[in-house]
Amino acid sequence: MLGLDKKDFTLLLIVSALVLLAPLLLNPFPEGSAMAQFNAGYPDLMQRFVIFGIFAIGFNILFGLTGYLSFGHAAFLGAGSYAGMWMLKLLSMNVIPAIIFSTLIAGAISFLIGWISLRRSGIYFSILTLAFAQMAFVLAASVLTPITGGETGLQPALSDPRILPEFLGGGSVTADGNIPKPSLFGIEMTASSEVAVGNWLWTLNWGYYLSGFMMLVAFYIAIRIFRSPFGLMLKAVKSNQQRMSYTGLNTRPYMLACFVISGMYAGLAGGLMAAMDPQVGAERMQWTASGEVVLMTILGGVGTLIGPVLGAGLIKYFENIFSKINKATLEVWFGVFPDWMTDLMVTIVYPFIGKGWHLTLGLMFMAVVIFLPGGLVEGGQKIAKLFSRKKEPETPGGEAKPAE
């Protein structure tokens, strides 16, 4: 189906179902319950899950297949955001031209940066990409102010031309004199319908579903690349470049094509970010953002198909949910103990929550790297193996290898 074998197609179906049902699945706790603060099913956050999913999928095409570790992917993410924002300002509030343009611009910039950085491999390649990304960050924050808005960043304004006709999202101002919102042929990205069942409240948001759809497309293309001769060549680059050259293959164009594709994924993610939340600042290009996508990919499982998406989701969940737990919440949780014990527990746990979420993430990251080098996907496989062994202990080599 769709040019995928059965296993990959099943994986695509599962991921599609998860994207479709995420607003329900991520809100497992009823409104108003003590656990409701762990609900992640609100539009902003779900959009971030899938958009960073796209970013990480693209990063993994480069890092997972070829082993080239780029520390500069935030530059393409940021470039995509600026490019998308300019489309929203000049052309129309329709998000389609914005995300197309952001993908193309990121592709062009990654071609330039890749063309130079790929002269080196290993740590030197990483350093070169890092240097370029930091240069891009500094340029965006200072010299390029006319294009990037410098420190204040870029957002739509009433004075923007938006030259396309109104039905395509053009027009500077809305009828009631406001700045129009990003939309898809009239449907605003912020538009949601709320469904209440009992005490549960689910928000179905257009922006999320558009981003989710783009993630599924991105995911599908990634599967095709992984299974194609091109993907095989990229794995060959990782395995033995020397043998590759002596087999008559020119590694450079393969690497450059891979780098550009990966950069375009980042650009698409950046464009979607601008379309969902129309404001862009230079900090999107900072090296911490480049580092984050590396963490996502490693945490989820380098070189696996689904791993980067899982990693992106986990990190964004931590950043947004775990970071909100505060001292008062802890005191409620540990309130069942005697006072002195409550105080002790709160003192011990407190550094790891709220602003300390980085600490927890760091510990988790170390644990994964040491015990599960294949990331969460490897963890999942181990658990699945454990279960299948329990069920049919006699099956020799009956590996229940779950979705990659």
Next chain:
Amino acid sequence: MGILEVKGVGKRFGGLQALSEVNLSVKENTVHAIIGPNGAGKSTLLNCLVGKLIPDTGSVMFDGQSVLGRSPHEINQMGISRVFQTPEIFGDLTVMENVMIPCFAKRDGSFELNAISPTRKHGDIRDMAEQMLIDVNMQDKRNMQASSMSRGDKRRLEMAMCLVQKPRLLLLDEPTAGMARADTNNTIDLLKEINETRDITMAIIEHDMHVVFSLAQRITVLAQGTPLVEETPDNIKGHPKVREAYLGEAQV
């Protein structure tokens, strides 16, 4: 005129003259052996033929065209494949994938953005690789990870990867080193058959004289970077200069 013409090649590594005034002519469809003691410069000579090293002096012509200054992948696309002294394979990939990659290189050239059609749908490539695995008797190892195999199997795989490209000139650097006797004999038979039926010219470096005398029509003896003699196998045995070069080594 041979298919490979090496004239006056010299190569210096710092204070070491690894090759000097090397002349070598390999006739089409023959097996030409290059023998010599350790450190004689045999591998260095091959490096000069495939673009890994550029000689300081001299010329290397393949089929009337110079190979000097070309990159390794261009030289391979001209029709030269090489088996290395230490096996160079794609260790992370399966045996089947290892053999399919050179098939793609042969069919599609040095770069082709084949990013959408699934690999398994390239039936011609699959058939070619499958047949090659049968020829080298490795079909049951098809799905093994290449790095998990024995050294002998890795060499056989590397040979299959070169042969499947149907090169015009195959360079073999000690192809049977690390192989069991039975595998060595199989390799001899395979190379003999390939030389006879597929019009592949071979230059082979080998320490195992059994292999050399079973295969070669011409033998060049290299010592300290210079060719001592070039002769037929019959005339090499007991040649005084060869004895001298190998003094202290196994009898020739």
